[in-house]
Amino acid sequence: xxxxxxFERLKTEGRCALxxxxxxxxxxxxxxxxxxxxxxxxxxxxIELGVPFSDPMADGPTIQRACERALKxxxxxxxxxxxxxxxxxxxxxxxxxxxGYANPVEAYGSAFAQDAKTAGVDGVLxxxxxxxxxxxxxxxxxxxxxxPIFLLAPTSSEERCREVAASGSGYIYYVSLKGVTGxxxxxxxxxxxxxxxxxxxxxxxxxxxxxxxxxxxxxxxAAVAExxxxxxxxxxxxxxxxxxEAPGRVTxxxxxxRTAIDTVRERK
Amino acid sequence: xxxxxxxxxxxxxxxxxxxxxxxxETLMPALTELVAAYEEVKKDPAFxxxxxxxxxxxxxxxxxxxxxxxxxxxxxxxxxxxxxxxLNHTGAHKVNNCIGQAMLARRMGKPRVIAETGAGQHGVAxxxxxxxYGMECVVxxxxxxxxxxxxxxxxxxxxxxxxxxxxxGSKTLKDALNEAMRDWVTNVGNTYYIIGTVAGPHPYPxxxxxxxxxxxxECKTQMPEMAGRQPDAVIACVGGGSNAMGIFxxxxxxxxxxxxxxxxxxxxxxxxxxxxxxxxxxxxxxxxNRTYLLQDANGQITETHSVSAGLDYPGxxxxxxxxxxxxxxxxxxxxxxxxxxxxxxxxxxxxxxxxLESAHALAYAAKLAPTLAQDKLLLVNLSGRGDKDMHxxxxxxxxxx
Numbered sequence: 001x002x003x004x005x006x007f008e009r010l011k012t013e014g015r016c017a018l019x020x021x022x023x024x025x026x027x028x029x030x031x032x033x034x035x036x037x038x039x040x041x042x043x044x045x046x047i048e049l050g051v052p053f054s055d056p057m058a059d060g061p062t063i064q065r066a067c068e069r070a071l072k073x074x075x076x077x078x079x080x081x082x083x084x085x086x087x088x089x090x091x092x093x094x095x096x097x098x099x100g101y102a103n104p105v106e107a108y109g110s111a112f113a114q115d116a117k118t119a120g121v122d123g124v125l126x127x128x129x130x131x132x133x134x135x136x137x138x139x140x141x142x143x144x145x146x147x148p149i150f151l152l153a154p155t156s157s158e159e160r161c162r163e164v165a166a167s168g169s170g171y172i173y174y175v176s177l178k179g180v181t182g183x184x185x186x187x188x189x190x191x192x193x194x195x196x197x198x199x200x201x202x203x204x205x206x207x208x209x210x211x212x213x214x215x216x217x218x219x220x221x222a223a224v225a226e227x228x229x230x231x232x233x234x235x236x237x238x239x240x241x242x243x244x245e246a247p248g249r250v251t252x253x254x255x256x257x258r259t260a261i262d263t264v265r266e267r268k
Numbered sequence: 269x270x271x272x273x274x275x276x277x278x279x280x281x282x283x284x285x286x287x288x289x290x291x292x293e294t295l296m297p298a299l300t301e302l303v304a305a306y307e308e309v310k311k312d313p314a315f316x317x318x319x320x321x322x323x324x325x326x327x328x329x330x331x332x333x334x335x336x337x338x339x340x341x342x343x344x345x346x347x348x349x350x351x352x353x354x355l356n357h358t359g360a361h362k363v364n365n366c367i368g369q370a371m372l373a374r375r376m377g378k379p380r381v382i383a384e385t386g387a388g389q390h391g392v393a394x395x396x397x398x399x400x401y402g403m404e405c406v407v408x409x410x411x412x413x414x415x416x417x418x419x420x421x422x423x424x425x426x427x428x429x430x431x432x433x434x435x436x437g438s439k440t441l442k443d444a445l446n447e448a449m450r451d452w453v454t455n456v457g458n459t460y461y462i463i464g465t466v467a468g469p470h471p472y473p474x475x476x477x478x479x480x481x482x483x484x485x486e487c488k489t490q491m492p493e494m495a496g497r498q499p500d501a502v503i504a505c506v507g508g509g510s511n512a513m514g515i516f517x518x519x520x521x522x523x524x525x526x527x528x529x530x531x532x533x534x535x536x537x538x539x540x541x542x543x544x545x546x547x548x549x550x551x552x553x554x555x556x557n558r559t560y561l562l563q564d565a566n567g568q569i570t571e572t573h574s575v576s577a578g579l580d581y582p583g584x585x586x587x588x589x590x591x592x593x594x595x596x597x598x599x600x601x602x603x604x605x606x607x608x609x610x611x612x613x614x615x616x617x618x619x620x621x622x623x624l625e626s627a628h629a630l631a632y633a634a635k636l637a638p639t640l641a642q643d644k645l646l647l648v649n650l651s652g653r654g655d656k657d658m659h660x661x662x663x664x665x666x667x668x669x
Contacts, residue, residue, distance in 0.1 A: 054568040055442060055554060057449045058292040064436055076566040102290060102553040107567025128290040128553060132280065151293035155456065160296065175294055 002095040002122045003147055003170040006045055007205045007226060016222040016261045018043050019207055020254060021099065021231030022238070023050035023066035024083055025075025031243065032083050038247035039234075040094055042254025047087075048125070048229065051080050051100030058127045062232040065239070077104045077112075081119040088120030095122040097149060097170075102128050105137075113144040123147035123170045131167035138167050151175055152198060154190060165202035171227060172202050177211045186211040188220050195224045215260035222261035230257060274520045276590065281470020281557075284593060286586035289469040291556045295449075298456045303471045305376050310478075315371065322367045323482060326400070327357045329364075330486040333494050333647070339617045345637040346644035349495065350620070351487055351515060353651045360623065360652030361483060361511045362393040362464055368479035370397040373460035380404040380459045384448040386413055386441030386507070387578035387625065388420025389652055390464030395429035405429040408447040412439040413577045420656050438571045441507075441581045445555055465508025466585030469556030473513075473585050480514025487647060488518050499647035501526035501636070505628040506599065507543065507579035509588045511651035520596060529588060530632045532574035533601035541573035545584040546592050546599040559586040575604035575660065576624035578652075606631040608664060611654065623652030624660065 010017050020039045024032050032049075039047055052070035056063055077100075084096050098121055105112055105126060116124065123146055129137060131150060141148040147170030152161055154177065165172065176191050191208060199206050208221045209229030218228045234250055241249045281287045289299055309315040323329040332355065336348045353361040366383075373381055381403050385391030391407040398405035407424055411433040414421050424431050437443040445468075452461040466473045466480075484502075491498050502519055504512035506529040519525045534542035542548065549560040554569060562570045562582040574580045591597035602610075607624060610631035614622050622630060626649070633648045640646075654661070662669060 054437065055446055057446045057555070058294070058453070060450070061436070068437075071568060078566075103561070103563065103569070104567035106552055107550075107563065107565065127292050128556070130289060130291065130293060130296055133288050133290055153292075153294040153297075155294060155297040157297065160293075164293070175292075 001145070002093065003046065006095055007171065010045060010226070016225065016264070017045040017205070017207065017227035018254070018258055018261060019046045019048055019227050019229045020044050020234050021048040021050060021229060022234055023052055023063060023070050024080040025052055025070030025073055026066040026235065026238065027069045027243065028073040029075055029079055029083065031246065033086050034247045035238065035250060036087050037090070038251040039254060040091060042251040043258030044094065044254065046095045046097060046227070048097045048099045048231070049080065049084065051077055051098055051104055053101040053104055056101060060232060062235050066235045077108045081115055081121070084119040084121055096120060097123040097125060099125045100127065102126050113140040113146070117144040117146055121146060123149045125149040125151070125173060127151070131164055149173060154194065158201060161198055161201045165204070169204065171205040171207050172198065173229065174198060174206050174208045174225070175210045176208045176221070186217060191221065192224050215256045218257045219260040219264045222264045228257070228261055276587065277470065277474050281474065283587045283590035285551070286558050286589040287470060287473055288558055289556060290553045290558065291469050292453065294453045295456070295469070298452070299469055301376070305372060306471050306475050309372055309375060319368055319371060323364065327363055327367065328355065329482065330490070331355050333487065333490045335494065336618050339613065340637065342617060343634055343637040345642060346500070346640035346646050347495070347642065348633050348637055349491070349499065349645060349647045350650040351483060351647060353483060353511065353649060354620070354622065354626070354653035358389070358393045358396050359655060360389040360393065361480060361514060362390045363396065364482055364514070365464065365476050365479040365510060366390070366393040366397040366462055369460070369462045369475070370401050370403065373403070373462070374401060376460060378458055378460035380406070380455065381462050382406045382408070382448050382451050382459055383462045383464060384408045384441065384444040385464065386410070386444070386580055387576065387623070388413065388417040388424070388656060389578060389623070391429070391431070392420050392423050392427070394462050394464070395424040395427035398429065399427045406451065407431050408434055408444040408451070410434045410438070410440040410444050413441065413444070416577050416660060417656055418659065440572070441577070442555070442569065442583070449555070465510040466513045466587060467508045467555060467557060467559065467583055473557065473587055476510050477513040477517055477587060480510050481517040483511065483514040483649065484516065484518035487515060491645070491647065495645050497645070498522060498525055499645040500524070501528055502647045502649070503528045503530060503629045503633050504649040505530045505579060505625045505651065506546070506584060506588060507532070507581045507625065508583070509585035511649050513585060513587055515649045516591070516597060527591065527597035528632065529597055529599045530628045531599060531601045532576060532579035532628055533603040534573040534575070536603055537601060542601065543572040543574045543579050543581060544601040545582060546588060547601050551589065554583050557586045559583050559589045560592070575607060575664070576628070576657070578623070578625040579628065600632055602628040602631040608661065610634055611661065620650070621654040622650055623654050624657045626651045
């Protein structure tokens with residue numbers, strides 16, 4: 001279980017996990033593996049790899065654009081698993097979590113769990129699968145030795161946190177604001193209050209994402225959470241770079257985040 | 269039909285394998301709150317009384333049933349009866365549901381309502397009701413639909429709503445729905461999302477059906493008065509499927525009444541340019557529910573086409589998916605050209621200008637009627653009037669205003 005091992009190692013080192021997100025196949029399939037290498041070089045502990053979907057309802061315009069580019073370039077869930085396989089051949093330890101929507105996974109069929117496991121996937125987060133609608137899927141993930149990862153939100157009640165924790169493993173992804181990915185402003189006080197409560201209920205590491213855009217916001221989150229998830233801002237970096245320079249710029253950007261969250265932890 | 273009365277959805281919003289609540293965690297508490305609020309008003313006679321008062325005095329219900337005698341005679345077969353939802357205030361059935369949901373929003377203390385719209389009918393109905401109750405109103409509409417439905421956009425603005433153009437994806441109804449969901453997630457504290465059709469997460473498919481079922485309830489009383497008995501078949505167009513569910517639902521347990529839903533075959537089912545989710549789609553998950561979807565082999569939602577913006581949607585309400593599987597309803601498809609022909613025929617032979625959506629149901633009735641005896645009765649839901657479609661029909665006929 002690479003995800004558990006990663007969090008155990010980080011705990012002994014007194015560090016916070018850095019979890020970057022990119023959409024697989026954005027801008028094309030060939031660039032995704034170089035970008036994943038760039039994420040590792042920039043200090044990624046776990047990589048969240050987005051499975052593109054035509055109707056990404058929970059995402060903002062940045063990730064929607066990434067999905068549109070990836071689909072236009074022909075990316076599919078099968079293609080995503082091929083990329084993970086290549087990544088896994090080079091990197092034995094960095095966990096990969098697929099993040100996406102239910103329909104492409106269901107269209108893939110019942111072979112998904114085994115194929116994903118074989119490719120080297122460690123966890124799967126399906127945004128539009130609340131625990132009550134995906135009992136079978138969760139069972140299949142566990143049977144194949146992968147972590148079903150779930151979201152919690154500022155609006156989640158204590159009872160809801162318990163329900164979600166009972167279904168999920170690996171880590172909890174706390175959505176730090178009411179809204180979509182890449183949106184608005186984070187309420188740090190709210191996050192600071194909620195995370196310790198949630199951690200106590202769920203009994204597993206808590207990662208925080210949505211709305212983290214720079215070193216300063218990442219550092220404030222790192223002070224309270226086990227992991228910082230950053231997505232839209234990296235995709236903007238890819239979007240705004242000439243193709244050949246994108247990996248280098250992604251590494252440089254991610255290093256600024258890595259440095260900021262490590263500094264916080266050292267001070268603690 | 270089985271002996272057990274039809275009683276769906278279950279407590280979590282499932283119609284057999286369809287329906288449910290497939291949404292991000294951020295929306296789950298809002299849906300739980302909505303389910304509870306709706307259960308409460310359902311039991312409240314005061315809410316029911318207010319709803320009925322509004323339907324009577326503001327919408328003009330009951331809407332009449334009209335025997336299209338001349339057209340039936342020309343077709344030379346079954347008698348066609350029209351349920352005149354086109355005579356409702358705002359010109360379509362959409363307003364029935366908007367009043368119910370706006371009343372619920374008020375009860376829940378939400379001062380802001382949002383909606384998605386395709387043809388603009390649901391947007392206009394929402395803007396109308398928001399003006400009536402003094403609520404802030406934001407309507408999301410695909411930029412392609414804004415182009416096709418300029419008059420309705422202006423109507424919404426006159427009524428005080430903000431119309432937000434949606435430029436993502438295919439720039440039509442499904443993209444407007446995505447954008448409205450995003451708004452709701454962001455502003456869930458003060459905002460009520462008025463979904464216009466029997467799709468979306470639980471409780472929407474059930475709630476919208478319940479508010480729209482006034483259509484079928486009235487028919488059950490009116491048909492025996494008009495024609496001496498219930499119809500042999502009830503025919504309605506299906507995009508998301510709210511007008512069809514509204515007229516079908518009270519008839520589900522009535523033996524001998526065929527239920528026929530008419531989807532948009534666009535340029536033809538073989539062309540790939542259509543919106544016939546039930547006939548040509550496969551089950552999947554989109555917009556909060558499991559249902560039949562138009563999708564490619566990889567599970568990506570495909571772009572749809574119909575001459576009528578209101579049918580241009582890749583999914584369909586989950587209860588229709590269930591009625592199809594249990595064979596209680598039959599689903600057929602009508603092309604753009606067939607719908608346009610029916611549109612013109614109803615204009616010329618009965619003096620009624622139908623909405624292009626409703627023209628699909630009319631076109632199927634016109635196909636079916638000549639195959640049946642003259643004493644057979646077809647009840648068509650004339651779900652809306654065609655004023656909004658002047659531009660589209662004129663364009664198709666090569667006319668420039």
